[in-house]
Amino acid sequence: MSSVVVGTEKVKRGMAEMQKGGVIMDVINAEQAKIAEAAGASAVMALERVPFDIRQAGGVARMADPRIVEEVMKAVSIPVMAKARIGHIVEARILEAMGVDYIDESEVLTPADEVFHLNKREYTVPFVCGAKDLGEALRRIGEGASMIRTKGEPGTGNIVEAVRHQRLIQAQIRKIRGMSREELMTEAKNLQAPYELVLQIHETGKLPVVNFAAGGVATPADAALMMELGSDGVFVGSGIFKSDSPEKFARAIVQATTHYKDYKLIGELSKDLGPAMKGIEISSLDDSQRMQDRGW
Amino acid sequence: MMKIGVLSLQGAVSEHMHGIEQAGAQAVEIKRVEQLQEIEGIIIPGGESTTIGHLMRLYGFVEALRDFSAQGKPVFGTCAGLIVIAGEIEGQEQKHLQLMDIIVRRNAFGRQVDSFEVDLTFKGIDQSVKGVFIRAPLISSVGPDVEVLAIHHEQIVAARQGHLLVTSFHPELTDDFQLHNYFVKMVEEMRGKSIQHHV
Numbered sequence: 001m002s003s004v005v006v007g008t009e010k011v012k013r014g015m016a017e018m019q020k021g022g023v024i025m026d027v028i029n030a031e032q033a034k035i036a037e038a039a040g041a042s043a044v045m046a047l048e049r050v051p052f053d054i055r056q057a058g059g060v061a062r063m064a065d066p067r068i069v070e071e072v073m074k075a076v077s078i079p080v081m082a083k084a085r086i087g088h089i090v091e092a093r094i095l096e097a098m099g100v101d102y103i104d105e106s107e108v109l110t111p112a113d114e115v116f117h118l119n120k121r122e123y124t125v126p127f128v129c130g131a132k133d134l135g136e137a138l139r140r141i142g143e144g145a146s147m148i149r150t151k152g153e154p155g156t157g158n159i160v161e162a163v164r165h166q167r168l169i170q171a172q173i174r175k176i177r178g179m180s181r182e183e184l185m186t187e188a189k190n191l192q193a194p195y196e197l198v199l200q201i202h203e204t205g206k207l208p209v210v211n212f213a214a215g216g217v218a219t220p221a222d223a224a225l226m227m228e229l230g231s232d233g234v235f236v237g238s239g240i241f242k243s244d245s246p247e248k249f250a251r252a253i254v255q256a257t258t259h260y261k262d263y264k265l266i267g268e269l270s271k272d273l274g275p276a277m278k279g280i281e282i283s284s285l286d287d288s289q290r291m292q293d294r295g296w
Numbered sequence: 297m298m299k300i301g302v303l304s305l306q307g308a309v310s311e312h313m314h315g316i317e318q319a320g321a322q323a324v325e326i327k328r329v330e331q332l333q334e335i336e337g338i339i340i341p342g343g344e345s346t347t348i349g350h351l352m353r354l355y356g357f358v359e360a361l362r363d364f365s366a367q368g369k370p371v372f373g374t375c376a377g378l379i380v381i382a383g384e385i386e387g388q389e390q391k392h393l394q395l396m397d398i399i400v401r402r403n404a405f406g407r408q409v410d411s412f413e414v415d416l417t418f419k420g421i422d423q424s425v426k427g428v429f430i431r432a433p434l435i436s437s438v439g440p441d442v443e444v445l446a447i448h449h450e451q452i453v454a455a456r457q458g459h460l461l462v463t464s465f466h467p468e469l470t471d472d473f474q475l476h477n478y479f480v481k482m483v484e485e486m487r488g489k490s491i492q493h494h495v
């Protein structure tokens with residue numbers, strides 16, 4: 001009989017493949033987790049505060065109270081993700097020991113290390129990380145991230161940054177695809193990305209891991225837009241439980257993600273939803289409030 | 297050319313599309329019930345069974361896929377697809393298609409940190425098959441018409457009942473297309489049978 005192996009690249013990346021076409025929703029308690037699951041979320045992210053409230057609260061944002069994570073894990077049968085601070089080895093190990101299904105090494109929390117991200121290859125649990133461009137995505141994959149998401153600008157309800165990041169990543173992939181072999185090492189140098197991954201993109205024309213949209217998704221149309229731009233699925237943070245009718249928003253965003261090209265349906269889904277979360281104009285943010293500039 | 301669909305509501309659709317093409321058939325992404333008329337067999341992919349089930353109910357796929365199966369057209373479910381096809385789900389009221397006479401246990405091997413890879417012996421396939429298990433279900437009991445095809449640690453992880461095929465694991469995540477070849481053959485066989493019925 002052959003041996004059983006856990007924590008392989010295939011099972012870690014494969015877990016993200018199973019999320020494709022899905023919506024991963026931020027929740028702060030068991031009740032919200034159940035609403036998300038019933039609305040068709042493919043996973044939930046257990047948090048102490050959604051990004052919008054993290055902005056309002058100020059101060060240092062850390063891993064959620066393990067009690068909240070545990071409560072959410074007990075409440076639903078879909079996968080549960082949780083956030084650890086960038087570079088915080090112990091928060092990540094705690095979440096892994098609790099049996100969380102995926103860890104987001106996230107710029108939404110205050111970084112614990114301004115120089116080094118986690119060596120995610122060492123963990124059995126898979127990681128998702130944010131990226132603003134292809135170089136950043138490939139550095140995270142080089143460290144062992146099994147899933148990538150745009151950083152966007154979390155907690156703003158403003159899709160503009162996620163659009164910028166996804167468009168840039170897709171354009172950079174197309175550029176590498178069309179290059180000659182001689183050009184690839186220089187491109188790797190310019191992107192500050194591992195050469196082997198640049199070569200892989202040249203050959204396959206896509207990232208080696210699933211690539212979701214995150215940071216600013218507030219409406220069904222926003223979710224569909226991110227799918228249109230080549231995202232494999234969508235994270236919705238503050239957009240659902242900071243809206244006036246979370247259940248309706250959750251259901252509508254799930255359907256708009258599946259049928260992102262069915263504009264008539266998305267139009268129907270968008271009727272009478274009530275106010276979306278109140279958004280924030282990006283230019284009104286101080287540099288210190290820009291979460292996307294955390295990490296490198 | 298034989299057309300095989302992949303139910304494309306949520307989950308690992310593109311991998312199965314690739315697998316079908318590698319097995320020499322044409323793959324079709326199925327998002328609407330009307331599209332079922334153009335295909336001879338369908339794969340229900342891995343993903344989240346609660347999400348796929350929810351969307352199937354919303355868009356009328358429960359009735360449509362029951363009709364599809366009643367015509368003897370083959371259905372192949374992997375992981376979440378297995379849960380969706382099962383007659384019964386342990387500890388869960390909500391059932392989905394209830395096509396196959398099996399009872400399934402969700403997340404039977406634990407959470408994601410317990411997900412694993414292993415080589416399996418698969419009845420009807422000469423070489424071993426790479427099994428990638430991700431928060432995988434298992435088949436806790438089978439009815440008299442169900443043939444067990446693969447076992448891991450004394451647990452049933454693949455089975456067939458006539459035109460229905462299920463695996464707990466994800467053949468679509470490997471470069472090994474033996475299971476897709478197996479399913480394409482099933483569709484060919486059933487094609488012969490359904491023609492005989494009509495004549």
